[in-house]
Amino acid sequence: MNASIITIGDELLIGQTIDTNSAFIAQEFNKVGIWVKRRVAVGDVAEDIAQALDEESGISQIIILTGGLGPTADDITKPLLNKYFGGKMTTDAAVAKHVEHLFHNVYRRPGPIDERNKKQAEVPDIAKVLHNARGSAPGMWFEKIVNNRNVVFVSLPGVPHEMQGLLIDEVLPRLRQHFKFPHIVHRTALTAGMGESMVAERLLDFEARLPQHVKLAYLPSYGMVKLRLTSQGTHAEKLDAAIDLYFDEMTALLQDILIAKTDQPVEALIGHLLLKENKTLATAESCTGGNIAHLITRVPGASKYYKGSIVSYSNEIKEALLNVEAGVLESDGAVSNATVQQMVKGALKQLGTDYAVATSGIMGPDGGTAQKPVGTVWLAAGSEDKIITKLIQLRFNREQNIETATLQALLLLRKVILNEI
Amino acid sequence: MNASIITIGDELLIGQTIDTNSAFIAQEFNKVGIWVKRRVAVGDVAEDIAQALDEESGISQIIILTGGLGPTADDITKPLLNKYFGGKMTTDAAVAKHVEHLFHNVYRRPGPIDERNKKQAEVPDIAKVLHNARGSAPGMWFEKIVNNRNVVFVSLPGVPHEMQGLLIDEVLPRLRQHFKFPHIVHRTALTAGMGESMVAERLLDFEARLPQHVKLAYLPSYGMVKLRLTSQGTHAEKLDAAIDLYFDEMTALLQDILIAKTDQPVEALIGHLLLKENKTLATAESCTGGNIAHLITRVPGASKYYKGSIVSYSNEIKEALLNVEAGVLESDGAVSNATVQQMVKGALKQLGTDYAVATSGIMGPDGGTAQKPVGTVWLAAGSEDKIITKLIQLRFNREQNIETATLQALLLLRKVILNEI
CATH class of the missing domain: 3.30.70.2860 (Alpha-Beta Plaits)
Incomplete structure (x- = not known):
């Protein structure tokens, strides 16, 4: 069973938006045994959308379209679909009621609903309307015989949480009824x-x-x-x-x-370990600037083992809040083995946790020296008993250096928790 | 002048990887006046890649392929391109020398280079080889007449920083020579x-x-x-x-x-304001868990105005490091107007800055109550003179709630700096 994903919107073609919807759809389809054969992104151009519909329906039996359903004038998907499938635009009473409910009771907007949002309730009469609990643009389900096969086309809004809700609640159950998946x-x-x-x-x-x-x-x-x-x-x-x-x-x-042996991010693996051992964690970040804390707290339930972080971006804060000695900062510098060790010690003490992890480095593009070029990063992780440090040399741009240093720090922390070092 | 981007790899079709390469390419192309007409993602399947090449070369004069060039066995792009353009695989001496340099001097791998990496130097003889300064897989430039037009095909590795370097250093200058852009x-x-x-x-x-x-x-x-x-x-x-x-x-x-009036993220706008006013910033984050600090420090040069953050994920840390009163935490709760106000005050004092911003909320999926449901977030931003607070109610999943609360906190901070409240 093959599927194609068609994402619609000029913002995808000028690079202003990164397409996360396709990855979500592909993951969910994989779980139920639908193979995404192709993904195509096209602009807000009716003939380009129609061409993609023609091509993909020759390849796949399930076509998911996202985007192009919002209330603004650059959205042309709905009239195009109406024409493509030979329908007539009609007002759907349930959608109209839902839009009213959203504007009055959820968004609490005063006054009457504007014409553009009223239009959300207009749908092609040949579409099965899918209820969008999280927004005003409804999903739409079309069917058409292509090369003697019944092909399903589903149009979803591009706003990620609306698309996700519709896919899980409305689209997947219907696809399961409709097809027999491998x-x-x-x-x-x-x-x-x-x-x-x-x-x-x-x-x-x-x-x-x-x-x-x-x-x-x-x-x-x-x-x-x-x-x-x-x-x-x-x-x-x-x-x-x-x-x-x-x-x-x-x-x-x-x-x-x-x-x-599972497909989980390292921060989730660390969470499991800490929960199992009933231990707590603190972070002390300089060059990663809060990204370790961000990844750890993205995991639901992180508050059970994670107490917090001191992001000590300046040297004063390293001294004042993490007790890094002024002498060490002077003699060894902020990016040094001695500094990250003291940062771990400071975090353990100040935040009162069993484990701590620390980073200090030069992420670029500026700030490098001959001795410590851009990409030089010291990492440390440890507990009261033992602190392990590691020097890494990164060669990417600022953003990727931050991501890599974050991941390497988490890997070092994992080894310390598992007592593998 | 139209371009198409073809991204190759099963990982894109099962949703294990989010495609950031396409957005980067599209942004760079836009700057020089190349319009990305379509983006297509296909799996590691020779005939699917060939079909995409056929289709896109009928639409666009520039075809960029990314991915499928690594040293492992699931990479089939290079032999396919060789066959598609009718070439013969030969060893490129310059690439072979570069791979040796990388392994011995940069990666510092002991011993001889393995067969798979040696193969990186094998390229179709009809390709112009593009030097990949950041990795071992070279870029390749092909040309072919399609429908009486000379179409350029460029194959790039999928690793983002390698692809980015090749695009900027090698591909764009060559395209500028080759075509006259609008x-x-x-x-x-x-x-x-x-x-x-x-x-x-x-x-x-x-x-x-x-x-x-x-x-x-x-x-x-x-x-x-x-x-x-x-x-x-x-x-x-x-x-x-x-x-x-x-x-x-x-x-x-x-x-x-x-x-x-520019296309910059809010954290960069705030950076400009602080630099201009010669002021400093601290953050005190609970529910955003370090994400505000992460965004602020992603901006190059942030160390000039950003001192650091106390990520007070637990109540103890709010008390111990941000001086939030135990009585307030008990009477009003951690997610309250009074708590975020005290967090701002604590951050201003502890980190010694001109401005501070604070967040406290319930990001879900658990932790909500009838009075304070999931998505309840208190924000505060201020200076010694004045602190402004704001209550928001979010309706997304955990990750999107964190992103939205982060952005709303930055917007509040911006208003405070501009004295708009």
Whole structure:
């Protein structure tokens, strides 16, 4: 069962918006066994949208469109769909009532609803209307016979949380009723500390022995490599059992660099460890500027083990709030082994936690010296008993340096918690 | 001049990776006047890549491919391109030397280079090789006559900083030599505090009067609306002058909700203000968990005005490090007007800055009560003279609630700095 995703909007073609909707849809489709064959982004141009509909309906049986449904004048998707499927625009009473409810009771906007928002209730009469609990633009479900196959087209608004709600609550249940899906299984392992090509060298024999229906993919990012085994078929239990055997074999070969046998971010893995051990964590960030704290607190329930952070971007704060000695800052500098050690000690004491992690470095584009060029980062993680430090040298731009230093700090913290160092 | 972007990789189709490369390419192309007509994502399947090449070269004169060039076995792009353009694989001496340099001098890997990485130096002999200073996979430039037009195909690695470096250093200069680009101008205004449809109502007459060659687009996100005017043509100066007039007219209509007349994130605007006033900033974050600090420190040079943050995720830290009174936490709760006020005061004192901003709220999915449901957030921003607070009620998921609260806090801080409240 193939699907295509068509995202609509000039903002995608001038790079003003990063398309996160497609990734969400693809993830949810994968879980139920729908393979996204292609993703296409087109501008707010009727003929380009129509061309994409023509092309994708020749390839896939499920076409998801996102975007182009808002109330403003650059939105042309709805009239185009009406024409494409040969319908007539009519006002849907339920949507009209819902828009009124939203404006009066939820958004609490005074006065009458403007014409543009009233128009949200106008839908092609040949569409099945999908209720958008989170916004005013309804989803729409169309069907059409293409090359003797019944193809389903679903149009969703582009606002991420509205699209997500509609997909989960309305689209997936209907697709499940409509089609009989095959079973897809993925098993993902996370490794760190070895490059993609060296991991691949090690798995060369393993990969050569994999049967046709099992695929291995490498997904490198920021010094880690994710390995994903995928298979699909009709017998769910057989498939699960088979892929489990290959997964066990693969992870055994990667024992020394294996971080996890699940597809979870490192900050979530650390959360599980801390919860299990009933321990608490603090962070003391300089060059990562709060990004470690941000990742940790993005995990639901982080307040059970995470107490907080001192983001000591200036040296005064390192001294005043983390008790880093002025002498150390002078002799060794802020980006040094001694400073990050004292930052960990300061965080443990000031925030009263079992573990702490600290960073100090030069993220660029300015601030580098001959001795400490841009990308020089000292990391430290530890507890009252032991503090481990690590020097890394990054070669990316500012944003990617911050992301990489954050991830490396989390990996170091994980090792300390597991007592692997 | 139209371009198409083809992104390659199963990871894009199962949603494991969010495609940021396309946005970067589109932004850079826009600056020089290349219009990205379509973006297509396909899997690691030779015939799907070939089909995309066929289709896009019928539409666009510039085709950029990213991904599928790494050293591992799931990468099939290079042999496919070799076959598609009718070349022969040969070892490029310069690339071979560069790969050796990278492995020995930059990555400092001991021992000989493995076979997979050696293969990076194998390229189709009909390709012009583009030097990848940041990695081992070279870029490749192909040309082919399609429908009597000379079409340029450029294949780039998928690793973002490698792709970005190649695009800027190698691809754009060559494209400029190869084609004569039209002139494209954009003017972007940023508004806050009014919904997309109400902004559109206000601009109804203005938009109706715009000439054919000027387009207006609405880009809503997290309580803000970006408005972009775009025009293209051959006379750069005429075009600039014309669009400046329309832009002035539009921004005059939006005076009361206008945040900026440039396309910059709010944290960068705040940085400019603080630099200009020679003032300093601290943050005190609870529910945003370090994300405000992260955004502020993502801006290069932030250390000139930003001193740091106390991320007080637990109540103990609010008391111990921000001097929030235990009595207030008990009577009003952590998510309250009184608490965020005291957090601002505590941050101003503890971090010794001119301004501070604070957040406390319930981001979900758990932790809500009848009185304070998930999404309840108190914000405060101020200086020694005056502290302003604001209550917001969010309706998204945890991640989007964090992003929205962060943005709203930054907007409040901006108003305080500008003395608009």
